[in-house]
Amino acid sequence: MSSFYGLLGVIAFVVALLATVVLHEFGHFVTAKRFGMKATQFFVGFGPTLWSRRRGETEYGIKAIPLGGFVRIVGYTPLERIEPGDERRAFYRQPARQRAIVIAAGVVINLVVGYLLLVAVNLTTGLPEGQNRTATVEAISRCVPASMNEPCGSGAPPAPAAQAGLRRGDRVVSFAGRPIRDWDDLRAAIRAAQPGAEVSMVVRRAGDQPPRTLRPRLAEVDGQAFLGMSPLVLAANWDRKGPVSAPVTAAGQFGGYLGQLGRIAVDLPAAIPKLFSPDRAQTPAGQVGSVYGAGDVSGQIFASNQSWRFKAFLFLSLVVSVNIFVGVLNLLPLLPMDGGHLAVLCYERIRAGIARIRGRPDPGTVDMTKLMPVTYIAVVLLVGLGVLLILADVLNPLKLPQ
Secondary structure (H helix, E strand, O other), rough: OOHHHHHHHHHHHHHHHHEEEEEHHHHHHHHHHOOOOOOEEEEEEEEEEEEEEEEEEEEEEEEEEEEEEEEEEOOEEEEOOOOOOOHHHHHHHHHHHHHHHHHHHHHHHHHHHHHHHHHHHOOOOOOOEEEEEEEEEEOOOEOOOOOOOOOOOOOEEHHHHHHHHOOOEEEEEEOOEEEEEOHHHHHHHHHOOOOEEEOOOEEEOOOOOEEEEEOOEEEEEOEEEEOOOEEEEEEEEEEEEOHHHHHHHHHHHHHHHHHHHHHHHHHHHHHHOOOOOHHHHHHHHHHHHOHHHHHHHHHHHHOOOOOHHHHHHHHHHHHHHHHHHHHHHHHOOOOOOOOHHHHHHHHHHHHHHHHHHHHOOOEEEOOOHHHHHHHHHHHHHHHHHHHHHHHHHHHOOOOOOO
């Protein structure tokens, strides 16, 4: 059943990602149409066309690879060939203010959607306050580490919990004769035991009746007894806001997301060498993943033993992150990003203003051919980073914190 929920989580993320990109393109599309520019195509996906229909001057359709979408606006750059009769409606011939609005509209929609989702989270699920660490097993350690702050080394012995047959989902009801109610009880019982001692541990496993008894032999790590399991963590309380306070709280949270992205940008160069190391997730930038990795995390959320309220909170938070990330990423002043097109437009207006002051004619649009080398470099860097993140997510995947 967990595999089914995991697949459901991946599908939910693909749908959310597709909606994010389509909404971004819709921002460009609707503003371009509003200003009388000619938009000839609006497609969901890439690759071969599965279905399309023309309404008026625009062809709407769905393509085979559901990883994005695009809108084609005639004359988006002066390099495009314009059909006779369309010159007047070409994008690059429109007033600068209208072009700026069309370029920025996709980013604005993504940021607005991210904010509205934060408002929705505060109104519906609310935010978890505090944690309830249960005596239910969420994960089993693979080995006995040399220290609690170190990963498993080569040749390290398997963890006592794994050797004894403890499984994810087992609920510990007693340990060394002591009744266990929660993780604090279990942790205290483990610390009270002697390293190397064999203890009796009674667990309840789904489908088992009566409870079963396991006998792990405890290891020693940092001078204390070590079992090798982590608990299932549930939210103890939920802070749900009302219709007046939710927008205000969401605004603060939105600023927090932006601050986190700033920290990621600063940390990213140093985090790249750690993408394939066990401490990948120890820095903000190390927690950045590819589309593949985000889909995997969404699957983990749906397949976890958390409550559906907590799952909804985590999934909506992931979708918020995607919308804000897509919006901010597109603001980078590099072609082919929206920010790059805005930078070119600003340069054109500054150059035109200087020419006007000097009594010279408007030099017109920028020669885009001169910017193509910079565009190619930006594309190569972005694609390279994307491929690197995909490899890291396949070989060293991120896991939900326990």
